[in-house]
Each structure stands twice: as C-alpha cells, then as structure tokens.
Amino acid sequence: MSTIEADQPTPSRRKLKDARELRALAHPLRMALLELLYVEGPLTATECGERLDQIPANCSFHLRQLAKHGFIEEAPGGVGRQRPWRFTSLGHEWSDTPERSVPERAAARSVVALVRQRHAQYLADWLARRDSEPAEWQDAAMVAQNGAWLTAAELVEIRDATQALWDRYRDRLLDRSKRPADSRLIQGLAEAFPITGVLSPDAPAYDPDSDLAEAAVNDREES
Numbered sequence: 001m002s003t004i005e006a007d008q009p010t011p012s013r014r015k016l017k018d019a020r021e022l023r024a025l026a027h028p029l030r031m032a033l034l035e036l037l038y039v040e041g042p043l044t045a046t047e048c049g050e051r052l053d054q055i056p057a058n059c060s061f062h063l064r065q066l067a068k069h070g071f072i073e074e075a076p077g078g079v080g081r082q083r084p085w086r087f088t089s090l091g092h093e094w095s096d097t098p099e100r101s102v103p104e105r106a107a108a109r110s111v112v113a114l115v116r117q118r119h120a121q122y123l124a125d126w127l128a129r130r131d132s133e134p135a136e137w138q139d140a141a142m143v144a145q146n147g148a149w150l151t152a153a154e155l156v157e158i159r160d161a162t163q164a165l166w167d168r169y170r171d172r173l174l175d176r177s178k179r180p181a182d183s184r185l186i187q188g189l190a191e192a193f194p195i196t197g198v199l200s201p202d203a204p205a206y207d208p209d210s211d212l213a214e215a216a217v218n219d220r221e222e223s
Contacts, residue, residue, distance in 0.1 A: 014089035022107035024069040026114050030062045034071060042075035042084035119189040162190055
C-alpha cells in the first residue's frame with residue numbers, strides 16, 4: 001500500500017542541491033525502486049525484487065544507498081532481516097543554473113536523462129498495448145506537442161499552472177482511500193524550452209555523457 005502511516009510525517013517535495021544526492025538518484029534500479037515505493041510501499045527488498053525481477057540482495061544494496069542519501073527510510077513492522085522501506089519525500093526538484101557547481105550540474109543532467117529514459121520506456125509500453133485498452137483511456141491519453149511565441153514570464157505561468165493541476169491530485173499518492181474506483185496511475189512528462197529555429201532532421205541528439213558530465217568526471221564520488 002502507499003497510504004501514509006500514523007507515525008510518518010506528510011512528505012513534501014524535496015529540493016536536491018548536493019551533487020552526491022543527485023548522483024545517488026541517477027541509477028536505473030534506484031529510480032525504479034523509488035517509483036515502486038511511491039506506488040506500492042512500504043516494501044521489503046525481497047518484495048521489491050519480486051516486482052522488479054531483481055535478486056533481493058541487489059535491491060537491498062540499492063535501497064540502502066537511497067536511504068543513505070535520505071530518499072527513503074525504514075518503516076515500522078520489520079521482522080529480522082525483512083525490513084520494509086518507505087519514501088520520505090513526495091517528488092524532487094533541482095536547479096541546473098550557471099551558479100551551480102560543475103559536478104552538481106553534471107549530476108542533475110544525468111538525473112534528467114534517466115527520467116526521460118524511464119518516461120520513454122513507459123510510453124513504449126503504453127503504445128504497445130494501447131489497442132487493447134478501453135476506448136475511454138485511449139481517448140484520454142495524450143502525446144501532445146505545442147509551440148507558441150512566449151515571454152519568459154509567460155512560460156513560467158504555463159509551467160506553474162501545469163504543476164498546480166498535478167498537485168490537485170497529489171494526495172492520492174499518499175492515501176489510497178482518496179483514489180476514485182476507476183482511477184489509474186498516470187505517468188506524465190512535460191518539457192518546454194526556447195528553440196533557435198527549426199533543426200535539421202539529422203541534428204545530433206543531446207549526449208548526457210558529454211559537456212558538463214565529461215568535465216565532472218574527475219570529481220565523481222562513490223554513492
């Protein structure tokens with residue numbers, strides 16, 4: 001279940017500022033484990049392994065790494081080595097601006113690249129089974145691309161309004177009793193940024209392992 005327990009403070013969004021925190025999150029299995037705890041937690045390493053097709057020892061190691069950096073914590077009810085884990089924050093946010101250190105910006109871009117990769121996997125899965133889904137869900141789902149001439153302030157307005165819409169339903173992640181009977185877990189990813197003009201069809205894709213990531217290679221630390 002993912003209902004907040006009586007002894008657990010209501011989580012809020014966590015602002016990530018340390019490069020080590022960001023690097024700890026930039027791992028495919030850790031990202032999947034965190035997503036799983038949002039949806040079904042608290043869970044033990046064994047339960048996580050069963051759901052993600054991973055050996056419990058592997059899950060246990062990466063759960064401990066997430067706990068080391070404060071993303072999760074032990075939940076009550078553990079017996080022996082079977083310790084359940086729960087999330088500590090309801091979403092994360094970070095900045096990639098010039099005043100941040102090079103290692104921090106490189107780590108942030110690695111997290112963004114992983115988030116986009118995970119979203120692409122969810123999208124591919126949806127497209128593969130879309131024709132077998134009920135018509136109402138096929139109609140409700142969206143893959144939209146928009147363009148407009150905007151000022152920076154207007155783009156901020158769209159960004160904040162979009163986030164506010166999602167936030168209206170955020171408490172359903174915390175409390176199963178608030179979820180409508182016909183609701184389903186939805187994955188969404190929004191991107192909006194200035195472009196310099198129409199790119200050539202063969203323009204190179206962004207490589208997260210270059211630029212800042214390459215500059216920070218000597219500053220990496222074991223997470």
